Amino acid sequence: MDKEFDLVVLGAGSGGLAAAKRAAKYGAHVGVVEGDRVGGTCVIRGCVPKKLLVYGSKYREYLESASSFGVDIKSARIDSSVLLANVRREVQRLNEFHIQSLKKCGVKLIHGWGSLKKNNCISVENASDSQLSRDIYARNILIAVGGRPILPKLPGSSLGWVSDDMFLQNKFPNKILIVGAGFIACEFACILNGLGVETIQLIRGSRLLKGFDKEISTFLAERMQEKGINLQFNQSLLAIKGSKGELNVEINSGNEINCEGVLFATGRRPFLEGLNLDVVGINYDSKSIKTDFNNATNIPGIFAIGDVTDKINLTPVAIEEGRVLADNLFGGKSRKVDYRFIPKAVFSQPEIASVGLTEEEAIEKNGLSSIKVFRSKFRPMSQSLQKSESKVLLKLIIDIRTDKVLGCHIAGEDSAEIIQMASIAISMGAKKADFDKTMALHPTIAEEFVTIN
Numbered sequence: 414m415d416k417e418f419d420l421v422v423l424g425a426g427s428g429g430l431a432a433a434k435r436a437a438k439y440g441a442h443v444g445v446v447e448g449d450r451v452g453g454t455c456v457i458r459g460c461v462p463k464k465l466l467v468y469g470s471k472y473r474e475y476l477e478s479a480s481s482f483g484v485d486i487k488s489a490r491i492d493s494s495v496l497l498a499n500v501r502r503e504v505q506r507l508n509e510f511h512i513q514s515l516k517k518c519g520v521k522l523i524h525g526w527g528s529l530k531k532n533n534c535i536s537v538e539n540a541s542d543s544q545l546s547r548d549i550y551a552r553n554i555l556i557a558v559g560g561r562p563i564l565p566k567l568p569g570s571s572l573g574w575v576s577d578d579m580f581l582q583n584k585f586p587n588k589i590l591i592v593g594a595g596f597i598a599c600e601f602a603c604i605l606n607g608l609g610v611e612t613i614q615l616i617r618g619s620r621l622l623k624g625f626d627k628e629i630s631t632f633l634a635e636r637m638q639e640k641g642i643n644l645q646f647n648q649s650l651l652a653i654k655g656s657k658g659e660l661n662v663e664i665n666s667g668n669e670i671n672c673e674g675v676l677f678a679t680g681r682r683p684f685l686e687g688l689n690l691d692v693v694g695i696n697y698d699s700k701s702i703k704t705d706f707n708n709a710t711n712i713p714g715i716f717a718i719g720d721v722t723d724k725i726n727l728t729p730v731a732i733e734e735g736r737v738l739a740d741n742l743f744g745g746k747s748r749k750v751d752y753r754f755i756p757k758a759v760f761s762q763p764e765i766a767s768v769g770l771t772e773e774e775a776i777e778k779n780g781l782s783s784i785k786v787f788r789s790k791f792r793p794m795s796q797s798l799q800k801s802e803s804k805v806l807l808k809l810i811i812d813i814r815t816d817k818v819l820g821c822h823i824a825g826e827d828s829a830e831i832i833q834m835a836s837i838a839i840s841m842g843a844k845k846a847d848f849d850k851t852m853a854l855h856p857t858i859a860e861e862f863v864t865i866n
Contacts, residue, residue, distance in 0.1 A: 415521050418444045420742070421535055421551035423527045423688070426453020428719035428731030429557030430511060435739035437518045444549060445520055446527035446537055451511040452504075454559050454720070455728045458577045461507065462500045463600060467760045469496045470607030474762075481798040491609045494584040501580070523549070528689040533714060538687075553714050553742055556688065556702060557735065560681040560720035562597075569653030572660060573675035576601070585610050586673030590662055592650050593678035594621045596759050599633070601676060603762040606642050613643040613670060615650055622759060626771035626822045628788075632806045633765050633824055639802070640762065650675070683721040706749060708738055725755060754840040758829035763803070766832035769820030769839050775810045784819065785811045787845075787865045793826060794856050807861050809845065816844040821862070831859045 420436045422429040425447035437443045450457055476489040515522050525537040525546070535554065538546045562575035576597050579585075588611040591602050598614060599621055606612045614637075621644075622630040638644055649665045653675055662670040683701055696703040696711045701723035708716050716738055719731035733750050740746040758766035775784045787809040796803045805825030812819050821835040838847070853860035 416549050418442050418551045420553045422555045424558035425451040426559045427455045427728045428735040431732040432735030432739045433520045434518045435736045436743050437520050439743035441743045443520045444523050446523045448526040450508045452508050456507050458580050462504050462580050465500045466604045470604040478799045493608050528687050529693050556717040557719050558684045558721050561684045563680045563682055572653045573677050575677055588672045589674045590672045591676045598678035599761045602642050615648050616646045617649050619646050629765050629822045629824045756832045756836040763825045764828040765824040766828035767822045768832055768836040775819050785813045789861045789865050805858055811845045818843050
């Protein structure tokens with residue numbers, strides 16, 4: 414049995430898999446230690462199953478508007494149990510796919526939980542029997558264990574769910590309270606509302622999605638409310654009472670909310686339990702393992718990437734960090750991850766997407782007199798036969814001194830697909846004049862970016 418490796422990766426998520434396969438490509442002897450399924454947060458309990466739920470949750474609205482397009486549909490019964498079962502089946506398929514891809518690359522998958530020991534040693538505890546463990550050795554160790562959702566310490570909080578739990582349900586409740594204002598809270602609010610669940614979202618502050626352009630997040634909040642999601646701002650959950658399926662929630666306004674489920678989407682933290690970081694003296698705190706610009710920790714030969722470093726917690730970032738690290742360690746290269754111009758999206762309904770500076774960030778960085786904001790709000794053609802009030806909002810943030818596009822923001826259908834291409838232009842230093850001279854593709858939402866004035 415293999416005991417010595419050029420690289421051992423702790424965690425088989427997106428970043429760890431990318432690093433392992435790239436290192437193996439250079440001829441390195443690589444092992445991946447994972448006590449759960451292969452694929453990590455994104456594949457098992459994040460991006461992939463969530464996006465599949467997003468697709469499924471849109472059909473009710475499609476069917477309700479079908480008559481506007483001459484399609485007569487008498488009824489559309491929602492059965493979330495079927496959707497959830499199908500999503501789990503696809504996740505299992507992807508898990509098996511990633512296992513096979515490691516084999517093809519010559520990477521050794523070691524099933525168990527890894528913890529650090531001195532002298533480049535890792536103790537692997539058998540995932541099925543904690544009494545069984547063995548030591549392996551690595552010239553380089555990569556910590557890529559990701560993060561886990563936080564369950565707040567409140568009276569009765571154990572009666573609630575975190576995002577991981579949502580993918581384990583046999584069916585969704587009839588009424589749910591979601592606590593949080595970020596990506597996960599907004600996405601699940603829209604998913605569940607789309608599936609016919611009465612949805613209340615409790616927001617501690619005065620707005621959604623603080624990392625996004627304020628005008629865009631306000632626009633989204635208005636659309637969510639129009640769809641029937643009950644957004645309650647400046648409210649906090651104090652306690653949960655009751656039993657499974659029959660919960661009574663106390664909030665700071667003094668009101669009580671009765672519901673069948675509570676989802677806490679109030680943050681994530683790195684999954685550091687059991688790693689024994691103190692044994693080798695790695696610098697870390699409750700939020701992250703500390704790394705330099707090469708994703709190296711303070712201990713030579715030990716690196717960390719992805720959500721466990723709390724830099725930019727997005728799957729493509731972790732993948733790039735993993736590949737860059739492998740290129741540098743085993744490919745003789747000297748690459749660095751470019752953290753600028755990273756596109757991001759919330760798969761809410763409607764979607765919102767962004768790249769570059771928000772209007773608020775641009776003003777703070779350059780001054781109000783140095784920027785110009787171009788915006789367009791309109792009803793997309795897809796909504797025209799429905800007599801819908803649903804609109805799209807697009808914004809371009811321009812530095813008037815250089816004409817460079819500093820930021821691009823969209824709220825509306827297909828926003829995420831559009832922003833990917835916009836991010837290429839902005840990362841290349843595109844100017845407003847470059848957008849203006851680009852021929853429009855009509856009729857599309859994206860054409861507004863080259864016709865906006």
